[in-house]
Amino acid sequence: DAGVTQSPTHLIKTRGQQVTLRCSPISGHKSVSWYQQVLGQGPQFIFQYYEKEERGRGNFPDRFSARQFPNYSSELNVNALLLGDSALYLCASSAGLVGQPQHFGDGTRLSIL
């Protein structure tokens, strides 16, 4: 089975633009979580979706939004990009909602110029 897949791999944007990142979970996994990893730090939780509903939101501004589709894939949208949004964006999937191992994708490296 394929692991968690994310696209695109790399992305370069300018300040003020908008970006959409995509994630396909492991087959059979219904939960998708998004994390932001700034260089030299641990991943920071952004969102969790389970069965197409938002089940958790981290301490990120409203410029960040996400959704999950009927096939459990997910998109993360970031509007009005700032230089500080430059980071590796990781998607993780898990089989269930609570206390389940999360399996990460390779991430999308977003650079803001």
Place this chain on the structure above:
Amino acid sequence: GENVEQHPSTLSVQEGDSAVIKCTYSDSASNYFPWYKQELGKRPQLIIDIRSNVGEKKDQRIAVTLNKTAKHFSLHITETQPEDSAVYFCAASRGTGNQFYFGTGTSLTVIP
């Protein structure tokens, strides 16, 4: 919210020696504690996890211990090998969701 602290930030050991990484958490409701290994430019990979109803778990050269009273857990790697060199992250999760709160990472270097 949960606060996870991780020490040390860097660790160098000779090949064959043991390495220990320690984490503390603040939320007594946290009940699931995974450890991830992240090599440069690669995805975090789950290497071992422990739940709050267990005090210790082993998988070959890797072990994790949990002290719920003191709210700390540790990763132990024995007989280290150069391929163990990576950044290791601890995390904690509450029972009300699967949101992981990560530590700041430990960069482990195993010197041949």
